[in-house]
Amino acid sequence: MAPVHKAIVSNNIALQAKYGAAGATAIYTALSRMIAHDAARGLTTQVFDIDTLAHMAAVHGKPVIGSKDERGAKEAVDAIHGSLACDYIMLLDGPDVIPHIELNPISGIVDPDRTIPSDLPYASSSPFSKVAANFLNVTRVVGRLPACVGEKDHLVLVDLIDACIAHAPLPAQAFSPFFAISADIWQISTQLSLNAVFGSTAGLYLSGPSGHSLIDPSLGGKAHFINCHGNSGDFRFYGEDAAGAFSDAMDSSKIPAGAISPGSVAAAECCYGAQLYNYLLLGRAKPICMDYLMQGAACFLGSSNVSYGPASSNGQADLICQLFLQKVLGGASSGRALLQARQDFILTQVMSTATNLKTIAQFLLLGDPSICPTKAEKTLADGAIAVPKAMPIPADEASERKSRRIALASQGESIASAATRPGRRLSTTSPAIDRFTEIARGQDMFNVEVFSVTGGAAFQAAKAAMDGDRKVVVATKETVHDAKDKFDRNFVTYRVLIGHIIDDGLFNVEECESR
Numbered sequence: 001m002a003p004v005h006k007a008i009v010s011n012n013i014a015l016q017a018k019y020g021a022a023g024a025t026a027i028y029t030a031l032s033r034m035i036a037h038d039a040a041r042g043l044t045t046q047v048f049d050i051d052t053l054a055h056m057a058a059v060h061g062k063p064v065i066g067s068k069d070e071r072g073a074k075e076a077v078d079a080i081h082g083s084l085a086c087d088y089i090m091l092l093d094g095p096d097v098i099p100h101i102e103l104n105p106i107s108g109i110v111d112p113d114r115t116i117p118s119d120l121p122y123a124s125s126s127p128f129s130k131v132a133a134n135f136l137n138v139t140r141v142v143g144r145l146p147a148c149v150g151e152k153d154h155l156v157l158v159d160l161i162d163a164c165i166a167h168a169p170l171p172a173q174a175f176s177p178f179f180a181i182s183a184d185i186w187q188i189s190t191q192l193s194l195n196a197v198f199g200s201t202a203g204l205y206l207s208g209p210s211g212h213s214l215i216d217p218s219l220g221g222k223a224h225f226i227n228c229h230g231n232s233g234d235f236r237f238y239g240e241d242a243a244g245a246f247s248d249a250m251d252s253s254k255i256p257a258g259a260i261s262p263g264s265v266a267a268a269e270c271c272y273g274a275q276l277y278n279y280l281l282l283g284r285a286k287p288i289c290m291d292y293l294m295q296g297a298a299c300f301l302g303s304s305n306v307s308y309g310p311a312s313s314n315g316q317a318d319l320i321c322q323l324f325l326q327k328v329l330g331g332a333s334s335g336r337a338l339l340q341a342r343q344d345f346i347l348t349q350v351m352s353t354a355t356n357l358k359t360i361a362q363f364l365l366l367g368d369p370s371i372c373p374t375k376a377e378k379t380l381a382d383g384a385i386a387v388p389k390a391m392p393i394p395a396d397e398a399s400e401r402k403s404r405r406i407a408l409a410s411q412g413e414s415i416a417s418a419a420t421r422p423g424r425r426l427s428t429t430s431p432a433i434d435r436f437t438e439i440a441r442g443q444d445m446f447n448v449e450v451f452s453v454t455g456g457a458a459f460q461a462a463k464a465a466m467d468g469d470r471k472v473v474v475a476t477k478e479t480v481h482d483a484k485d486k487f488d489r490n491f492v493t494y495r496v497l498i499g500h501i502i503d504d505g506l507f508n509v510e511e512c513e514s515r
Contacts, residue, residue, distance in 0.1 A: 224265070230275075
């Protein structure tokens with residue numbers, strides 16, 4: 001089979017069931033335009049309908065049983081990548097066409113998430129599993145170009161495909177000034193993030209009291225950083241003040257048409273920020289993430305369910321959003337930016353911590369992963385690092401991109417080998433556990449759980465050499481807030497306290513909150 005740089009993963013039967021035969025035909029016609037456009041920019045692109053025997057036989061795979069066949073979808077993507085080593089994998093449409101992999105909840109976190117809807121497994125060579133820790137070897141560039149679950153209008157997806165075709169990389173200076181909004185209570189955390197990404201906090205709005213009457217003129221900024229509350233099935237993001245009062249920060253039904261500038265990039269820490277809920281069934285507006293894409297945003301990074309981060313430092317959602325934006329603004333394609341952000345996160349964070357493991361599983365990329373939002377000095381379809389003028393520019397861009405993919409795949413496997421993972425739940429006590437329990441009870445947290453720490457081969461070897469017994473201790477507190485209006489259930493937030501123990505020493509205690 002000829003080289004394929006970009007694989008579009010689709011499901012013909014599911015598209016027809018969702019949009020009708022004519023709607024599905026129009027979508028494939030739009031994909032043919034994308035294939036022609038990609039060819040003009042040096043990418044060979046091919047559509048793989050994972051329900052079609054001929055398409056899957058060509059890559060030595062099997063067709064899926066149906067649109068809810070998570071194992072079949074994961075194995076189909078593995079077959080496509082295993083046969084082609086493609087540089088980009090674009091999942092076409094929402095989880096009712098190409099399913100999220102519903103990973104098991106992370107032990108130790110007491111929140112409402114019974115599963116973690118995730119696209120992380122598609123980015124890993126590990127076989128199908130429901131265990132998030134099995135996918136820390138992140139080696140593939142993956143993104144999802146979606147419509148909402150239950151969408152009936154095929155033109156939504158057609159228009160998104162055409163917007164991807166129309167995209168052109170922008171110079172780095174186009175992403176300044178930026179737009180940022182934060183819940184007031186997380187001002188310090190957000191300022192730290194903005195300084196890390198942009199070197200400035202100018203343009204930061206705090207909610208409350210900032211809402212659409214204030215922020216609309218700034219939505220035209222090309223880079224967006226959002227650190228607010230989110231809720232399941234909700235078309236709004238919320239602010240919160242020091243007194244605990246919630247306010248509307250952003251509302252998809254109130255974002256003016258044309259307010260979000262084409263080519264913009266957005267990262268949202270909010271709970272459910274990338275949830276593609278069935279807005280027609282719920283009788284409400286589309287999610288904010290879809291409003292971004294439908295107004296021409298190049299990409300949107302968000303969480304599929306309850307996400308976490310500290311109030312006055314950086315961690316979890318803060319870091320994955322920071323890392324993603326740094327890579328995008330540095331010239332990477334949106335898909336490579338997420339791959340590198342995931343690898344950097346796993347490399348630098350303690351992955352035996354429940355909230356860190358959940359973070360890497362829940363954040364996903366919405367948009368064509370081959371799009372390069374920022375123009376580097378030398379523009380490749382993947383967004384190259386700038387090459388000094390004294391050096392010769394390689395003639396074969398595809399080979400350079402492939403070389404980078406090989407290096408990232410090797411790096412992903414190495415990072416996973418050194419990473420920690422949560423182990424078994426333990427029924428034990430020690431002076432260090434008692435000390436943590438005392439701290440937790442002082443904050444009205446009583447459900448303390450203790451876990452052993454395991455990890456990859458490199459971690460296990462280091463642990464054996466140092467002969468240290470490592471544990472993680474977790475406590476969670478739930479707070480229920482009154483419903484705001486007829487659309488909402490009670491709003492629930494969570495605080496998590498995490499302790500790290502080696503032998504009998506409690507050497508670190510960290511706290512984070514649901515976003």
